[in-house]
Amino acid sequence: MDTKIPVTVLTGYLGAGKTTLLNRILSEPHGRKYAIIINEFGEIGIDNDLVVGADEEVFEMNNGCLCCRVRGDLIRVLGNLLKRKGKFDSIIIETTGLADPGPVAQTFFVDDDLQKGARLDSIVTVVDARHLMQRLADTKEAEEQIAFADVILLNKTDLVTKTELSLIETRIRITNPHARIIKTERCKVPLADVLDKGSFDLDRILSHDPYFLVPEDEHDHDHAHDDHCHDEHCTHEHHPHSHKAERHDSAIHSVSLTSDKPLDPFRFENWMQTLIASKGQDLLRYKGILNLQGVNEQFVVQGVHMIMEGRPTSPWPANDSRQSRLVFIGRNINEAELKQGFAHCIA
Numbered sequence: 581m582d583t584k585i586p587v588t589v590l591t592g593y594l595g596a597g598k599t600t601l602l603n604r605i606l607s608e609p610h611g612r613k614y615a616i617i618i619n620e621f622g623e624i625g626i627d628n629d630l631v632v633g634a635d636e637e638v639f640e641m642n643n644g645c646l647c648c649r650v651r652g653d654l655i656r657v658l659g660n661l662l663k664r665k666g667k668f669d670s671i672i673i674e675t676t677g678l679a680d681p682g683p684v685a686q687t688f689f690v691d692d693d694l695q696k697g698a699r700l701d702s703i704v705t706v707v708d709a710r711h712l713m714q715r716l717a718d719t720k721e722a723e724e725q726i727a728f729a730d731v732i733l734l735n736k737t738d739l740v741t742k743t744e745l746s747l748i749e750t751r752i753r754i755t756n757p758h759a760r761i762i763k764t765e766r767c768k769v770p771l772a773d774v775l776d777k778g779s780f781d782l783d784r785i786l787s788h789d790p791y792f793l794v795p796e797d798e799h800d801h802d803h804a805h806d807d808h809c810h811d812e813h814c815t816h817e818h819h820p821h822s823h824k825a826e827r828h829d830s831a832i833h834s835v836s837l838t839s840d841k842p843l844d845p846f847r848f849e850n851w852m853q854t855l856i857a858s859k860g861q862d863l864l865r866y867k868g869i870l871n872l873q874g875v876n877e878q879f880v881v882q883g884v885h886m887i888m889e890g891r892p893t894s895p896w897p898a899n900d901s902r903q904s905r906l907v908f909i910g911r912n913i914n915e916a917e918l919k920q921g922f923a924h925c926i927a
Contacts, residue, residue, distance in 0.1 A: 587699065589704070600766055662694075685703060703780060708735060709748055732752060735766070762774075832864065832911055847927075856886055866908045879891070
C-alpha cells in the first residue's frame, strides 16, 4: 500500500476561480481532511481569509514566486506537514496566478525527503473561459499552467457563447491534448473528478519539458524575473536558461491598500466603477475584504478586468480590528493614484 501523502497542485491564472474551487473542497461533506498551502503575490494576504473554514492547517506564503525564496519555504512547510502525518489525508498547494507550476512539480522529484513521504497526485488548472484567449496572447504562465495540467477546469463557461467555448477548447487541446477537460460554472464539479486521481504522468511532463528532472545548476537556462523575485533571502542563482521560462512580465506588479477606518460604501462603489471603466483592461485581478460603514459583515470584493462582484459574508469577529484590505494586480497601474482614490473612500 502506498503510504505517501498525496499532493494536489491547484493552479490557474489570476481570477480563474482557484479560491472558489478550494472553498468547495473545504466545505463539501467528503469526509477527508486537507492541509492547504496558499502562495500569494503581494505584500498582504487576502486568500487565506477568503478560504472558508481556514484554520491551523492553512499555511500562507506571500510575495514571491515558487521557483525562488518561496520554493524553499514550500519545502520547509511540506517537511513540517509530513512530520504530522495522520492528522490529514491530503495536501493541496494553491499557487499564485502568476506561477509556472513546473518548479512546484519538480520539487517532489528533486528533494529526497519529499520523495519519501509525499507524492504528486495531480496538477489541476482552473481556466477562465472569458479571458483565456487574451491571457494566452500576453502571458507565458497561462500556457505553462495548461501544458502541465492533468485536469483542466474550463470555468466561467456561462460567460461565453457555445461557439467561443468550442474555439477555447480547441485552443487548450493544441497546448495539452492529454489533460481531462471539465466544463464548469463557479467551479461546480464533483470533487471525485478532481482530487485523489493519481493522474500525474511524469512521462508526459518529460515530453513537454525534457529537462524537467535536471537540477538547475547542471544546464543553461533562461531565467528572467521582475523585481519581486529579487530579495535578500533568495539563494537561487539567476542565470540564462531556455526550458523553464519564468518570465514574469516586468510591467505586472501588485498594489496593497489598507485602512483601519470604515469605508463609505457609495464612495467606494463610485470609485471602483470609474476605475474599472478607465483601467479595467490593465487590472488582471483585484480582491479585498472591506469594512463598510453601516455593514456589520465583512464585505468581499473580487474582480478580473471589467467583471467585478461584491457581497457581504460572515460577521466580523468580536476581537477583530476590522481593517479593510484591498489588493490590485495589474499592468502599468499607478500606485499613487490608487492610494489617493482609496483614501477618498474613507468615511
